[in-house]
Structures are given as structure tokens and as C-alpha cells.
Amino acid sequence: MKGYALLFLVFASFSGYAQNTINNYKYVLVPERFNFSKEDNQYGLNTVTKSLLEEKGFTVYFDNSEIPKEIAGNRCNALNTEVVQKKGLFVTNLTLLLKDCKGNIIFKSKEGKSREKEFAPAYNLALRDAFTSLNDVPYAYDGTAIAEPQQATAPAVVAQQTPAPPPPPPTAPPVPETKEAAGTLYAQATANGYQLIDTSPKIVLTLLKTSVADYFIANNGVSNGIVLKKNGDWYFEYYKDNKLVAEKLLIKF
Structure with missing residues (x-):
């Protein structure tokens, strides 16, 4: 038993x-x-x-x-x-x-x-x-609302139902501060991606490949961010003083 x-x-x-x-x-x-x-x-x-x-x-x-x-x-x-x-x-x-x-x-x-x-x-x-x-875990939101458990109280008075408020509007993505390209950078292949050098030659950016095409983890020695292609142009995006910055890049692969 x-x-x-x-x-x-x-x-x-x-x-x-x-x-x-x-x-x-x-x-x-x-x-x-x-x-x-x-x-x-x-x-x-x-x-x-x-x-x-x-x-x-x-x-x-x-x-x-x-x-x-x-x-x-x-x-x-x-x-x-x-x-x-x-x-x-x-x-x-x-x-x-x-x-x-x-x-x-x-x-x-x-x-x-x-x-x-x-x-x-x-x-x-x-x-x-x-x-x-x-x-490996399938995900599809099922519409369940997780409510915080409430302590037992006296029976509630049934109130007149009111229409549910409309859902909040979607939050717009942040608009970055855009900077123009400083000059042409040349890509040299590395084991995990590329290093971008200028005409000095000096390493300006280090790029690491990801599982997404035209999307790299990037570091310029001061800031960490991403390098990605948008509308045919390359950009280095990172946060500085809690503000999103997008530097346009001219890259020769």
C-alpha cells in the first residue's frame, strides 16, 4: 500500500x-x-x-x-x-x-x-x-497566462464584466545612431571568421562566424557587438553609453 x-x-x-x-x-x-x-x-x-x-x-x-x-x-x-x-x-x-x-x-x-x-x-x-x-525543444506559445498564486480570501463579490483592454502595441526596435564608413577594410580569413584591416595595415575589427549567414560576432578592441548586412550594406552595431550605434563598413572580401 x-x-x-x-x-x-x-x-x-x-x-x-x-x-x-x-x-x-x-x-x-x-x-x-x-x-x-x-x-x-x-x-x-x-x-x-x-x-x-x-x-x-x-x-x-x-x-x-x-x-x-x-x-x-x-x-x-x-x-x-x-x-x-x-x-x-x-x-x-x-x-x-x-x-x-x-x-x-x-x-x-x-x-x-x-x-x-x-x-x-x-x-x-x-x-x-x-x-x-x-x-531541440519545440516552442509554440499556447496562450497560457501564468498567474501568481493568491492567498485564500473571503468569497469575492461577482462584479460586472468589462471588456478586456486592447493588447499593448509592439515595442519598436531601437533606432541606432548611424556613422558613415571611415574607409575600405580588407578581410583576412582566420580559423573562426575574419579580421578586417585598413591600409596601415592595422586590425580594425575581429569577426567570428555564427550559424546565421552575413551575421558575425565582432570586437574592435573597445566594444563588443555584431557585424551584419542590411539592404546590401555592412554595419558594425554595438552599444555605447546605453545607446545603439551602427557604423557603416566598406569591406573587401
């Missing part, structure tokens, strides 16, 4: 956990800085995390930006993103966690790894390796 009771409890626990999946959530919040980082968006990790979650189909906001009333009024309607680092000798290890408002883990990735020696490519490659676990 005890065995049946224990089996029932295990099954009930599993069923409760299975009912709460990433499909219950439309929104995901990403912090400006992960716990292991020393500065906001270090190595471009937070921007890359936001981009990869959006590619999965989520609506993603940085947790210090303007968020829709649906989240502001109830943080339980959004998942919270954490990236955890496990220190290892000569290896960068990162794990992606998606948690609900109570801190319960709804999704945990595999441990993404990279043996790159330079910090920026090592962290970016380890993060993308961790995200491959999310690629």
Missing part, C-alpha cells in the same frame, strides 16, 4: 512539473549583466542571448527597459534568463537557465563548452553551444 502511495506522489509531482513548460510563456526577460560578468553586456553575451531567444520565437526584453503592462503588472507572465558559468581549466563552460517568477527552472540547457583562449570568442562560442539544447 505504501508503494502505491509513493508511486502516486511521484507521478503527481512529475505531472505538475510537465504542465509548466516554455510553451506557457510568450515573454522572456534578459538581464543587462550576468552574475559572472564584470560589466553590462560583457563580450556582447546579453545581446546575443536576446537575439537567440528571439530567433526561437519569444518576445524578449532587457529587464531594465520599458516592458509591456502585461509583464509590469505581473512578472509571472515572463521567464527570467540566467547564464551560469562553471569554472574549468582551459575550458569555458556556460549553462542557460530559464526560470519562472518563483525561481523554478523551466528549462536548463546542456553545458556549453569552448576551448578558445581569447575571452570574447570563448564566451560567445560556449553560449551558442549551450543554446543548441534549446534548438
Whole structure:
């Protein structure tokens, strides 16, 4: 008899956990800085995390930006993103966690790894390796609204129903401050991408390949960002003083 009771409890626990999946959530919040980082968006990790979650189909906001009333009024309607680092000798290890408002883990990735020696490519490659676990999980928002549990109260008085307010308008993407190209840059192939040099010759930008065509993780020695092609032109986009900057590039491959 005890065995049946224990089996029932295990099954009930599993069923409760299975009912709460990433499909219950439309929104995901990403912090400006992960716990292991020393500065906001270090190595471009937070921007890359936001981009990869959006590619999965989520609506993603940085947790210090303007968020829709649906989240502001109830943080339980959004998942919270954490990236955890496990220190290892000569290896960068990162794990992606998606948690609900109570801190319960709804999704945990595999441990993404990279043996790159330079910090920026090592962290970016380890993060993308961790995200491959999310690629294996189907996602389609099912319209479920996650409500924060309420304490028991006296029976509520039935009120007259009022029409639901219209959904908030979609948040427009930030408009970058655009800078014109300073001169032609020449691409030299490397093991993981390219390095762009000027006529000095001096290395101006380092590009790392991603799984998306014409989309690179970029670093100019001061700022981390992305290089991508838009409307036939190349741009280096990065944040400076919390403002998005887009530098136009003339690249000869």
C-alpha cells in the first residue's frame, strides 16, 4: 500500500512539473549583466542571448527597459534568463537557465563548452553551444497566462464584466545612431571568421562566424557587438553609453 502511495506522489509531482513548460510563456526577460560578468553586456553575451531567444520565437526584453503592462503588472507572465558559468581549466563552460517568477527552472540547457583562449570568442562560442539544447525543444506559445498564486480570501463579490483592454502595441526596435564608413577594410580569413584591416595595415575589427549567414560576432578592441548586412550594406552595431550605434563598413572580401 505504501508503494502505491509513493508511486502516486511521484507521478503527481512529475505531472505538475510537465504542465509548466516554455510553451506557457510568450515573454522572456534578459538581464543587462550576468552574475559572472564584470560589466553590462560583457563580450556582447546579453545581446546575443536576446537575439537567440528571439530567433526561437519569444518576445524578449532587457529587464531594465520599458516592458509591456502585461509583464509590469505581473512578472509571472515572463521567464527570467540566467547564464551560469562553471569554472574549468582551459575550458569555458556556460549553462542557460530559464526560470519562472518563483525561481523554478523551466528549462536548463546542456553545458556549453569552448576551448578558445581569447575571452570574447570563448564566451560567445560556449553560449551558442549551450543554446543548441534549446534548438531541440519545440516552442509554440499556447496562450497560457501564468498567474501568481493568491492567498485564500473571503468569497469575492461577482462584479460586472468589462471588456478586456486592447493588447499593448509592439515595442519598436531601437533606432541606432548611424556613422558613415571611415574607409575600405580588407578581410583576412582566420580559423573562426575574419579580421578586417585598413591600409596601415592595422586590425580594425575581429569577426567570428555564427550559424546565421552575413551575421558575425565582432570586437574592435573597445566594444563588443555584431557585424551584419542590411539592404546590401555592412554595419558594425554595438552599444555605447546605453545607446545603439551602427557604423557603416566598406569591406573587401
